[in-house]
Amino acid sequence: MLKYQQIANEIQQDIEKNDLPQGTKLPVLETLMSQYKTSKSTVIKALSLLERKGLVYQVRGSGIFVRRRNRKGYISFSNQGFSDELSGFDISAKVLELDIRKPSAEVAFNLKIDPEDDVYYVKRIRYINGQILCLEESYYNKDIVTYLNNEIATGSIFDYISNALGAKIGFSDMYVHIQKLNEDEALHLGLLVGDPKLFVETIFYLNNGLPFDFSRISYNYEQSQFFFQSTGYSL
Amino acid sequence: MLKYQQIANEIQQDIEKNDLPQGTKLPVLETLMSQYKTSKSTVIKALSLLERKGLVYQVRGSGIFVRRRNRKGYISFSNQGFSDELSGFDISAKVLELDIRKPSAEVAFNLKIDPEDDVYYVKRIRYINGQILCLEESYYNKDIVTYLNNEIATGSIFDYISNALGAKIGFSDMYVHIQKLNEDEALHLGLLVGDPKLFVETIFYLNNGLPFDFSRISYNYEQSQFFFQSTGYSL
DNA sequence: TTGATAAATTATACCGGTATAATTATAATG
DNA sequence: CATTATAATTATACCGGTATAATTTATCAA
Numbered sequence: 001m002l003k004y005q006q007i008a009n010e011i012q013q014d015i016e017k018n019d020l021p022q023g024t025k026l027p028v029l030e031t032l033m034s035q036y037k038t039s040k041s042t043v044i045k046a047l048s049l050l051e052r053k054g055l056v057y058q059v060r061g062s063g064i065f066v067r068r069r070n071r072k073g074y075i076s077f078s079n080q081g082f083s084d085e086l087s088g089f090d091i092s093a094k095v096l097e098l099d100i101r102k103p104s105a106e107v108a109f110n111l112k113i114d115p116e117d118d119v120y121y122v123k124r125i126r127y128i129n130g131q132i133l134c135l136e137e138s139y140y141n142k143d144i145v146t147y148l149n150n151e152i153a154t155g156s157i158f159d160y161i162s163n164a165l166g167a168k169i170g171f172s173d174m175y176v177h178i179q180k181l182n183e184d185e186a187l188h189l190g191l192l193v194g195d196p197k198l199f200v201e202t203i204f205y206l207n208n209g210l211p212f213d214f215s216r217i218s219y220n221y222e223q224s225q226f227f228f229q230s231t232g233y234s235l
Numbered sequence: 236m237l238k239y240q241q242i243a244n245e246i247q248q249d250i251e252k253n254d255l256p257q258g259t260k261l262p263v264l265e266t267l268m269s270q271y272k273t274s275k276s277t278v279i280k281a282l283s284l285l286e287r288k289g290l291v292y293q294v295r296g297s298g299i300f301v302r303r304r305n306r307k308g309y310i311s312f313s314n315q316g317f318s319d320e321l322s323g324f325d326i327s328a329k330v331l332e333l334d335i336r337k338p339s340a341e342v343a344f345n346l347k348i349d350p351e352d353d354v355y356y357v358k359r360i361r362y363i364n365g366q367i368l369c370l371e372e373s374y375y376n377k378d379i380v381t382y383l384n385n386e387i388a389t390g391s392i393f394d395y396i397s398n399a400l401g402a403k404i405g406f407s408d409m410y411v412h413i414q415k416l417n418e419d420e421a422l423h424l425g426l427l428v429g430d431p432k433l434f435v436e437t438i439f440y441l442n443n444g445l446p447f448d449f450s451r452i453s454y455n456y457e458q459s460q461f462f463f464q465s466t467g468y469s470l
Numbered sequence: 471t472t473g474a475t476a477a478a479t480t481a482t483a484c485c486g487g488t489a490t491a492a493t494t495a496t497a498a499t500g
Numbered sequence: 501c502a503t504t505a506t507a508a509t510t511a512t513a514c515c516g517g518t519a520t521a522a523t524t525t526a527t528c529a530a
Binding site for chain 1: 513517521523
Binding site for chain 1: 258287289292294297300302303306309312313404405406407408409410411412413414415429430431432433438440442443444454456459460461462463464465466467
């Protein structure tokens, strides 16, 4: 692991372990430099990472301070990856459909592939702490996600892509809507037609810019509480 | 303006002006250095800023590439500030209530003030392209936002805080829910009781970490389409 | 005590360098 | 021609330095 990531991790653990309250001032740069036996630039980079993650804020001329923590029960809607989004929650899934098919024009467009190329289609229900979280339909570029099965799709497909396939997940574009449930969705989510849903279309990219997954997710409004932090321009 | 921000702006304008498509490779670092007559570090900083803004992605050993643009009609849900979120849209507001009052326990807690301290309370409807976008209730710490009136609240309160009061807005914490409209909300949004809403509680902070605004916003689901981009860890 | 002024503290901007890791292009090999 | 090994390209990590701007603390004057 990179040095600045390691330092960021240690500072994060320090904050979480000691449960430092909002506004707590961290040691000054000079101290952190000697504490972690590294250069100023590397400390600054570690702190920038933590600032991006919403853990701290920096005030020029003053210091580095701990930021407010998430409320209990809110899913952290992170803007820098997908790994720790759901930490602290019990996540599982039930696969409804899984097959290889030709993509629709819309799916092909979003995945930047030819309509004749194959995609894996997965439809599943995801659970959070035993409750229905969402109904998900995903299309994976089969050239990238070369294999999928029921067992894999029951767990974390992204973990599988990262670990087993060795692909590096990069970034994503999300299109968010608030809508009413249709019949099929209501059935699967255990809700009523016309109930609210958060409907999100997402294109996931590898770190080299190739789109590998296009997904449509309908969230159960009863289980959907998200925590989102913005950061300033000054990084 | 800072040099790296200036460079970031110019690159951004270059992308937008020439409408560079997704995947276009930008000049290599060396070229950008000489083009903008600056050091490597400053170019890297400018590119990092653009990466955070979701405009480009960088691939080690390969290059810097243009990222996909927003779909038309989607409000950009930026994670680095509030200035250009609504650019390209026609925004206005109608003030329903505006007064000075004592905060509730919850409001006082979120603003980190005493229940005996004064706050400005503003209730207003915000319009986007002439349509009702949302119903907003906001509480401003009167020690920071020392004055407000109807005219100011009809425009952008944040612009007023930044420009007239000279305060620097820093970051925010958002708590997002999907719910059903109650009677009051339905009335103001021109919708029906039970219709979906996106309900967002936000605490806004100055760049020195002081919370100055606690707001509750109910979004009209018919006008609510958001675009949100995540970035990787590697900045 | 209050208010203004100066000094110290602190994070940030900017520079330019070496070393490294990932990718891409080229050359060699069968 | 396809595959493999090698070299070139390219972004990133990391270093340590000076200058600067914002904040906080200390000092001084009224």
